[in-house]
Amino acid sequence: MTAVNQSKKATPPPPLAEGGLRIVALGGIGEVGRNMTVFEHAGRLLIVDCGVLFPEDDQPGVDLILPDFRAIEDRLDDIEALVLTHGHEDHIGAVPFLLKQRPDLPVIGSRFTLALLAAKCREHRQTPTLIEVAEGQHSSHGPFDCEFFAVNHSIPDALAVAIRTSAGLVLHTGDIKLDQLPLDGRLTDLAGFSRLGDEGVDLFLVDSTNAEVPGFVVPEREIGPVLDGVIRKASQRVIVACFASHVHRVQQVLDVAVEHGRRVALVGRSMVRNMGIAADLGLLHVPEGLFVDLDVAMQLPSDQVLFVSTGSQGEPLSALSRMARGEHRQISIEPGDTVVLASSLIPGNENAVFGVVNGLVRLGAQVVHQGNAKVHVSGHAPAGELLFLYNSVRPSNVMPVHGEWRHLRANAALAVRTGVAEDRVVIAEDGVVVDLVDGKAQISGRVEVGHVYVDGLSVGDVGESTLSDRLVLGEGGFISISVAVQSSTGRAVSPPTVSGRGFSDDPKALDQAVALVEMELSRTEAEGITDPHRIAQAIRRVVGRWVADTYRRRPMIVPTVIPV
Amino acid sequence: MTAVNQSKKATPPPPLAEGGLRIVALGGIGEVGRNMTVFEHAGRLLIVDCGVLFPEDDQPGVDLILPDFRAIEDRLDDIEALVLTHGHEDHIGAVPFLLKQRPDLPVIGSRFTLALLAAKCREHRQTPTLIEVAEGQHSSHGPFDCEFFAVNHSIPDALAVAIRTSAGLVLHTGDIKLDQLPLDGRLTDLAGFSRLGDEGVDLFLVDSTNAEVPGFVVPEREIGPVLDGVIRKASQRVIVACFASHVHRVQQVLDVAVEHGRRVALVGRSMVRNMGIAADLGLLHVPEGLFVDLDVAMQLPSDQVLFVSTGSQGEPLSALSRMARGEHRQISIEPGDTVVLASSLIPGNENAVFGVVNGLVRLGAQVVHQGNAKVHVSGHAPAGELLFLYNSVRPSNVMPVHGEWRHLRANAALAVRTGVAEDRVVIAEDGVVVDLVDGKAQISGRVEVGHVYVDGLSVGDVGESTLSDRLVLGEGGFISISVAVQSSTGRAVSPPTVSGRGFSDDPKALDQAVALVEMELSRTEAEGITDPHRIAQAIRRVVGRWVADTYRRRPMIVPTVIPV
Known part of the structure; x- marks a missing residue:
């Protein structure tokens, strides 16, 4: 496999060969977050995703990290469209910052993705041009023809996108896994990918997040019975914390709450907002009268109420952290309460999350988390599932995306094991320019890609x-x-x-x-x-x-x- | 089980009942690190361990955190002795700071523990009074009679201590696990614990670190064949990083190096120092001519050399981190080199460690770590092993030690499941005073225990x-x-x-x-x-x-x- 030389200096690529396709990630490769990939063909640009990255310890005080737009800032008018694969922050979070520079940019995405984006844009007082698509549909943007495929992930309504140009056929998975018994019955369209494979996929951009992990993800629906077992035994209040966009996780919590005669209060602004959107779109099924306001919930007997809360990553200002410190205005933890962290533990958040767990345990709560019960499954395909993808798509060239170097290398190794030629697997971190010419993908240069920090109201003055x-x-x-x-x-x-x-x-x-x-x-x-x-x-x-x-x-x- | 009320305010305990034993932890309970437990009987004190805690994100700039000595600072002359269970920093690291206040304090420990302590004290220009003991031996300190038992842990020569006073028999495990096939054949003395159980253990202080983890630890010796498999395939240089005190881990690395005709260079000051001590004491067996200096190692063919290095926790100034950034003066990573992190991943260090892994992978190294190969086993007994301990010792009262609240509660629950009465399991975080009187352990009050920070040359002025x-x-x-x-x-x-x-x-x-x-x-x-x-x-x-x-x-x- 080929990879960039180790210097991070810019080495401007030569002009793109006539009829070629140029690909450059302005974020998301070599890191987990701020995904943004720019495709160039016939002088026009197509962007897939535009997300944010959350800062680490060595970036103190920073609120968000954006992709570096410098490589396209002189070519804003060349952009045909922005395609969003799904509604997670690391795929849509930076869209308002791009729209500030190009307010009329058409944004393409599925119904739920666009609904989440619209809510975000309202906070920025923006009303973008939204074009809704669904799996099976095509949309055309200048020289780019896009075809959309259903994919399964930890948020509903995710899409993969196939991009056809005269340079060839490119397939971008977005974030993906292959749950074969998805809660909503919406499978990753492996059959569709196989049809593309028959046609001939020239370049395959593949989610690397879990490439180091062997095997397969347990179906999401297996969490329901675990939650049922936990909540069945609970004699007092139950608080379940999970990601505010994980509609299927919340659905299973609601189903169990109904089963055990508990009414549900949503806690946390994003949880309330997103579940409202999901219910409106028919993605979350809420029995009449199940939801109650927090004030009402506080009056119910403790064995008849369940809270669904944000704060599963130990965010210090979240409702759950305040409960763990005994500082929540309404909910105070009593010995015998049950708290479920139905969520992953994002690397770097361990101390914060265990701090919350210890605070809750100290107050007498029983805390259930992925370390002691199967209350979370990942949203990303591990090695076993990635092999299915490679064998369906049979790509000529592969470019691992979405991941740190350890993930990219592991994903590249999987591609090679399925028969992709070593020199056709291109590891191209942020800024590395890849040209697909005559059916071969090769690194042609490098543009400068730095971290762009949002701190308070300003973008870019903190460096x-x-x-x-x-x-x-x-x-x-x-x-x-x-x-x-x-x-x-x-x-x-x-x-x-x-x-x-x-x-x-x-x-x-x-x-x-x-x-x-x-x-x-x-x-x-x-x-x-x-x-x-x-x-x-x-x-x-x-x-x-x-x-x-x-x-x-x-x-x-x-x-x-x-x-x- | 009983636990302190949730306020952390000091509530001075009443005078200790005549003939009673008082126990208070000045560190190590409610946290992982700075272990220090004070026993009081007949007006005299005995201390078990005196370690440091490493700071977290919300304690920036701090070098070390010490136990809070305030509760004993007026009673320094009452201390009969300091007993050290083993030589890890979280058990011996604060000894020089205690010796500064009481230079003539007798320090009791095993041969290897005292050798590590002596080296540490030399750096502080101290020459403490050391009293060497071994398993099976007794030592008497005022009203305290101590008996020592072999225990197995991730460092050689660890001891548990049984303390006999007229108040009863107390057993303190120190850090412990029950490897049934230890590399050095030195088993945790479960037979001895059973004899104590026959005699009647009034209070059992038990390592909680892994109480949440089900099952048993795989024997340390199973790591050897895994390392052998990795190093057998390596065609270039091999670098193995692990803790500088893990003599048995290093022994297995050396054995594999010999097997594959590689000579070994030690990298990192503490690795060189500790392995020197271990070799001198006959705990590490080094074939003649195996060790070479780093300069010599750099001249050897890449398939004939192996480096054993510190830096397994991603410490930014360590040799391994410098290699990962391409900044090490002598060792530069080449594509095809193999790096093994034969170590745990301490919570909070994830980003640092994965940063090092990504740096190494980016430079072309193959990186083997506990996430992708069985190159580490824990040094602490998980639930299955703790049950063996409880059933051997059959204690009347239990006090979980060494752990955060989640660990303490899990350990307490295990004690109860083996038949210890709920009201005889005492969760007493740092500062909580426990009195053993008439065979019953009860919380009697609380002394103030804060964080004492070492920053540079000063202790305590950073608060x-x-x-x-x-x-x-x-x-x-x-x-x-x-x-x-x-x-x-x-x-x-x-x-x-x-x-x-x-x-x-x-x-x-x-x-x-x-x-x-x-x-x-x-x-x-x-x-x-x-x-x-x-x-x-x-x-x-x-x-x-x-x-x-x-x-x-x-x-x-x-x-x-x-x-x-």
Whole structure:
């Protein structure tokens, strides 16, 4: 298999060969999240997905990470359409930011996907041009002909998209798994994929998320009986936390609640909103009178109520976290309550989630989670299912998508084992340009793709330099030294003000530093130094050395010299 | 089972009943790490273990967390001895900090445990009083008679300790598992525990770490053949990362290296030090000439060398992390190299570890880890093994130790299932005082136990207030505003200096704020405000409001007003 050389420097590709198709991911390859793939053919562009990535520890204070639009910002008018495979945040979350640059961009997707997008766009006061499609349908956008296929995932109404151009036939799975007994009967259309395989798939972009995991995912419907067993034994209140878009998971919770005579209150803004949309579209079946408001639920006997809540990832502001800390305004956990985390544990969230579990357990709740009961199944095809995909599609070229390097390599290895030639499996992380020309996919160059951070109301003004300062400040705090000096002589006109934040709880911690700064100011004055910048540098040096020697810490040293 | 009420406030216990035994954990219960349990009888104290805890995300910049010694600081002279169960950092890491307060404290432990402690104390320039014991031996310390039992764990030479006083017989497992085919043939002494059970164990303190995990741990020795399979297939260099104290794991790596004609270089200071100690004590068997220096190893053909390295938890400064980033001075990863992470994945380290894995995979290495091969087994007894312990010991009272709340509850439930009366299972998190009187263990109060942070050279001056500032600074950076004002009039004598760090990459981000501060200074001057503190407050208010409205961010606002 081929992969980019290890440098991340941009190496602009040559012009695309006549009749060729160019593919570049602006997010989602080499990472899990912010999926966005740009297809170029005959001078026109088609985009598949436009999602967000959630920040990690080394990106503190950041709210969201967007795909890097720079590679297309000069070509916004060339974009024919944006195709969305499904409604998860890592596939639709960045759409409002793209629409800001191109408000009239047609957005193509299934009914549920577009309903979720519309709700999101309303919050951004946008009314995008939405074109609804369903499995089995085609849509045409300039030189791109799209055909849509049902796929099964952890959200209803997901689609794979086949893109036909004169360069060949490309199939993009989106997020996919092969549940053979799906709750809604809507199977991943393996038969359709096989027909495409008969026709000849030139390039297959395949979800890599679970490629390292052997075997098959247990059907979603097997969770119902487990939930039933848990809730049957519960003599008090039951709280089930899961993802707010996992309609089939919630459906099974509702079914069990009905079975045991419990009424249901939804907790959490996104849970209320999404289940409302799902019910309106007929994707969630809610018996008359099952749902009650939280206030009403609080009045019901504890064995007649069930809460479906957000917060399954330990988000500190979520309802579930507040319950675990004993800080929820309405719901206080009592010994004997049952809490079910019917959700995955996203890597990086372990401490937060176990913190919530420990808080709940400490308050006396019984907590059921995927570590002690089968209350979650993944939404992504593991190795066994990926082999079915490769053998159905029989692609000429393969490009693993959606995953970190370990996932991409594992997926590539599976493709090779099904008979795809090694040199036709292209690992192309974000920014790597792949050209499909004469039926062969090859890396042709690399465009720059960075992290674009959303922090509060602004996009892009927080970058690596600000994050690096935050990391330093977060580890060691800062010591500020302010002093006013006579501009003509450089003489200090008052004692220096030295204070620290995030440095020490000891109010005397910096007392020694004041004397050191005063000595240094005498020295600079004696040497005739009047330039505030040079005085500040001298102060930084002497305080920095003192703190390193005395404390072996590395706070940021922030001198301010005011000439008066 | 009984547990403390949910408040963490101190409620001093009544004086200990005559002839009773008092137990209080100053660390290690309700958390995984900094294990330290204090036993009091007849006015004298015995301490079991004195370890450190490693900080989490909400404790930035902290190096280590110590047990809280406040409860014993007035009674240092009452301490008869410190017993160490084994040599892991979470059991011995805080000993130098306790010795600083009581340098002559006798420290009791097995040969390997004391050798590791001695090495640690040398770094602190301490020469403690060490008393070596072995399984089957007794040692007497004031009113406490200790008897030691062999236990199997992920480090050699671990001990459980039975403590006899006139109050009864207490058995403390330390960290324990029940490998029935241990590599060194040193079984956990279940027969000895059964004899204690016959005698009558009044209180059993039991390792809870794996109580949530069903079943049994696979024998350590089954890892050898897996490593053999991996290394047999490797045609280039092999790097195995594991914990630097896991002598039996390293032994198996060495055995496989010999089998395949590879010489071995140890990488990482603690790996070199600990394996040196283990070899000296005859715990690690190293064939003559197997070990080579790193420089020599770099000259060997790639299929004749194997590196045993630290860094299995993704520590950013470790050799393995540097290799993954392509920054190691000597070892650069080549496509086709094999890296084995023969280690657990400690919760909270997932992102760091997978970051290392992705870096290595990206460079072309094949990475084997516990997610894709059986290259690690746990050192702690899961539920199945704990049942064996309870049924051998048949304790009257049980106190789960070593674990978060979820582990403690699960362990308590196991005790109850083996027939321990519910009201004789005491969950007592750090600081909760348990009295064993007339054969019954009961909670009698609570002492205050906080986190004691080591940051650089200082202990204890970094507390919750400093950490809270660091968290704010780490999320949003700060904006500092410095201005010199005439002390008589409050008039600014120069334009204010406004600057931010960790706030924005945009150099113009704060331009508007300067004008706002100037306006505010005119206002305070006009109102005749000359108090620097009040002027600073006014500046903080106006800048804080502006930044929240404009950016929806929460940097720390740091005004300094210098009267001249």
